[in-house]
Amino acid sequence: MNKSYEVYAQEVEPLSILSPEGKIINEEEMPNLSDDQLKELMRRMVFTRTWDERAVNLGRQGRLGFYAPVSGQEATMVGSEFALNKEDFVCPGYRDMPQIVWHGLPLYQAFLYSRGHQHGGQIPEGVNVLMPQIIIGAQILHATGVAMGFKKRNQKNVVITYTGDGGSSEGDFYEGLNFAGVFKLPAIYVVQNNGYAITTPFSKQTAAQSVAHKAVAAGIKGVQVDGMDVLAVYKAVQDAAERGRNGEGATLIESLTYRFRPHSMADDTTKYRTKEEEGEWSLKDPIIRFGKYLESKGLWSDEDTARVKDEAKASVAEHIKKAETTEKMTVAGLIDSMFEETPQHLQEQKADFS
Amino acid sequence: MAQMNMKEAIRDGMRVELKRDPNVLLFGEDVGKVGGVFRATEGLQNEFSEDRVFDTPLAESAIGGLAVGLAVQGFRPIAEIQFVGFIYEALDQMAVQAARLRYRSGGRYNAPITFRTPFGGGVKAAELHTDALEGLLVQTPGIKVVVPSNPYDAKGLMISAIRDNDPVFFMEHLNLYHAFRSEVPEGEYTVPIGKANVVKEGSDVTIITYGMMVHTSLKAAEEIEKTKGVKVEVIDLRTLMPLDIDTIVESIKKTNRAIVVQEAQKTSGVAAEVIAQINEKAILHLEAPVLRVAPPDTVYPFAQIEDAWLPNPARIIDGLNKVLDF
Ligand SMILES: Cc1ncc(C[n+]2csc(CCOP(=O)(O)OP(=O)(O)O)c2C)c(N)n1
Numbered sequence: 001m002n003k004s005y006e007v008y009a010q011e012v013e014p015l016s017i018l019s020p021e022g023k024i025i026n027e028e029e030m031p032n033l034s035d036d037q038l039k040e041l042m043r044r045m046v047f048t049r050t051w052d053e054r055a056v057n058l059g060r061q062g063r064l065g066f067y068a069p070v071s072g073q074e075a076t077m078v079g080s081e082f083a084l085n086k087e088d089f090v091c092p093g094y095r096d097m098p099q100i101v102w103h104g105l106p107l108y109q110a111f112l113y114s115r116g117h118q119h120g121g122q123i124p125e126g127v128n129v130l131m132p133q134i135i136i137g138a139q140i141l142h143a144t145g146v147a148m149g150f151k152k153r154n155q156k157n158v159v160i161t162y163t164g165d166g167g168s169s170e171g172d173f174y175e176g177l178n179f180a181g182v183f184k185l186p187a188i189y190v191v192q193n194n195g196y197a198i199t200t201p202f203s204k205q206t207a208a209q210s211v212a213h214k215a216v217a218a219g220i221k222g223v224q225v226d227g228m229d230v231l232a233v234y235k236a237v238q239d240a241a242e243r244g245r246n247g248e249g250a251t252l253i254e255s256l257t258y259r260f261r262p263h264s265m266a267d268d269t270t271k272y273r274t275k276e277e278e279g280e281w282s283l284k285d286p287i288i289r290f291g292k293y294l295e296s297k298g299l300w301s302d303e304d305t306a307r308v309k310d311e312a313k314a315s316v317a318e319h320i321k322k323a324e325t326t327e328k329m330t331v332a333g334l335i336d337s338m339f340e341e342t343p344q345h346l347q348e349q350k351a352d353f354s
Numbered sequence: 355m356a357q358m359n360m361k362e363a364i365r366d367g368m369r370v371e372l373k374r375d376p377n378v379l380l381f382g383e384d385v386g387k388v389g390g391v392f393r394a395t396e397g398l399q400n401e402f403s404e405d406r407v408f409d410t411p412l413a414e415s416a417i418g419g420l421a422v423g424l425a426v427q428g429f430r431p432i433a434e435i436q437f438v439g440f441i442y443e444a445l446d447q448m449a450v451q452a453a454r455l456r457y458r459s460g461g462r463y464n465a466p467i468t469f470r471t472p473f474g475g476g477v478k479a480a481e482l483h484t485d486a487l488e489g490l491l492v493q494t495p496g497i498k499v500v501v502p503s504n505p506y507d508a509k510g511l512m513i514s515a516i517r518d519n520d521p522v523f524f525m526e527h528l529n530l531y532h533a534f535r536s537e538v539p540e541g542e543y544t545v546p547i548g549k550a551n552v553v554k555e556g557s558d559v560t561i562i563t564y565g566m567m568v569h570t571s572l573k574a575a576e577e578i579e580k581t582k583g584v585k586v587e588v589i590d591l592r593t594l595m596p597l598d599i600d601t602i603v604e605s606i607k608k609t610n611r612a613i614v615v616q617e618a619q620k621t622s623g624v625a626a627e628v629i630a631q632i633n634e635k636a637i638l639h640l641e642a643p644v645l646r647v648a649p650p651d652t653v654y655p656f657a658q659i660e661d662a663w664l665p666n667p668a669r670i671i672d673g674l675n676k677v678l679d680f
Pocket of ligand 1: 095134136137164165167168192194195196197198263383412414436437443
């Protein structure tokens with residue numbers, strides 16, 4: 001190969017396995033999944049969509065606090081977590097509640113967290129997750145540390161962490177990737193590029209060819225996937241996990257996706273997105289696309305979708321009730337949770353709140 | 355005169371200065387096209403072009419450092435940090451780089467930067483969106499800290515902040531953005547940085563406070579005046595650094611008793627500083643120790659129990675009674 005003094009990166013094309021019509025277009029990348037696993041992937045995506053719809057409604061009724069909608073991103077969220085073992089670790093950003101719930105966090109605790117109740121964050125023993133991070137990018141560094149822990153303990157586990165295209169601009173993001181490269185850590189960094197950071201479009205976020213290219217500077221592997229294709233996401237994460245487990249280091253996965261709803265409960269997408277754009281992306285809806293594939297294999301039907309929706313609604317109803325009937329936090333309890341042993345000045349401050 | 359809420363007044367202050375001085379620039383996350391997550395900068399990009407009002411990538415340290423570099427180039431940046439909890443990401447650039455630029459350059463460069471940040475509780479926002487972090491910056495030499503409590507002051511202080519040749523941390527209380535409208539003059543006027551405001555005169559006890567707590571304190575004052583027949587003086591500090599200790603001492607000389615109310619956690623904050631300076635300058639005028647009414651030293655408990663945690667009129671009255679009955 002000719003050498004030149006200019007460093008350059010080539011264009012990439014995202015990995016797709018399913019066409020928008022739900023046909024396999026990339027047979028050699030097809031992951032090895034049983035029929036039951038395929039159906040479970042679909043169940044989880046439909047469940048997540050329904051939960052998202054309910055959560056938005058509960059938010060409007062004032063029964064949930066802060067909530068970041070996820071519809072459109074199910075293939076990335078569900079597919080990536082599905083490629084992990086229970087012992088693997090998940091460090092989520094603020095939109096990534098589905099991944100940690102599917103990794104074992106009870107749903108009612110997700111609701112409690114949203115409502116600002118401390119018990120929401122009391123993750124049960126054996127569930128390897130952190131709570132969603134509000135400071136964008138901070139979780140990238142935690143994941144890097146968790147990965148180093150796995151490596152030092154000779155555990156064949158990986159950690160996965162998520163942020164958005166906006167998050168890939170934070171200093172923390174670069175610092176985390178760089179450490180992962182230097183220490184060759186079993187970490188998977190997923191950037192869900194949904195085109196916007198609140199209102200700022202991707203074109204104003206970076207002039208890099210893609211987010212995946214940022215892996216080059218850190219000396220780790222970088223890949224780009226079609227984030228509306230659950231099989232492609234699953235395959236990319238599975239490959240990355242295998243590399244991590246084999247001591248081959250970290251992977252940055254840029255997942256091209258879209259959120260159908262606003263950034264959070266409070267913004268107005270018409271101010272910064274077009275109807276045409278929304279329409280184009282809706283044609284790539286991960287649930288419709290994967291559903292078509294499963295239907296063609298005789299593994300899924302509308303009745304299955306209806307059944308899972310009912311199941312999800314019932315589950316959300318049960319868990320929100322549990323969240324609403326959980327004993328309220330108190331200021332005194334909060335004070336006692338600050339230190340292992342409450343110092344005298346805090347003991348005194350408690351007197352104001354009894 | 356126009357009627358404006360505090361958000362509109364802040365926007366108007368920025369507009370006046372963008373218009374007056376071509377070196378004024380405004381930037382941050384989402385401030386451009388849609389005008390910020392609270393629409394505080396709405397319309398300004400349209401009016402002044404993307405050259406002067408622009409969105410940045412999502413990176414607070416870069417926003418802070420960009421402001422420092424632009425200041426070196428003679429610009430007057432207004433840099434928005436979208437929510438207060440994210441200033442930690444920019445703290446090196448604000449508290450070290452901007453605040454020390456004049457010192458490090460032997461006075462060759464200055465940092466006429468206005469860092470704007472929405473903050474403030476009682477609105478059930480998400481984790482880390484509302485904390486009162488003014489104490490962090492007040493303890494940092496070289497940076498001024500401004501917290502307006504009403505539309506008139508907000509516009510006048512904003513204009514002063516932008517014209518100031520030193521870095522100013524300008525904190526906008528979320529609960530006051532839309533709380534009420536009042537008369538705000540059109541065009542230019544300034545409210546001086548470093549000057550407190552006696553918002554209510556009284557003779558028996560002084561409440562020293564700022565931001566949203568001005569309004570909570572006024573409620574408490576009204577109640578205790580009805581039940582106890584005392585006259586309460588209320589001072590709105592408006593600027594936390596530099597502190598207007600003269601106005602405070604004048605008031606103490608008259609009332610001989612005081613409490614300090616703040617929304618930030620109790621220990622080592624602005625209230626502690628106010629009390630220390632009262633001790634230094636007016637101890638012989640005191641008939642009772644000066645007390646603090648503040649939340650406990652815990653993390654800010656977003657949503658669920660913030661109403662119980664934040665100071666309310668009842669707790670302020672409790673504090674007033676303690677110094678009155680001492
Ligand atoms: C350090 C920090 N800065 C700013 C914010 C405010 N904020 C919340 S979400 C967001 C945009 C995030 O965009 P992106 O990373 O693309 O994720 P998406 O919302 O698209 O999933 C911003 C600026 C924050 N939470 N943390």
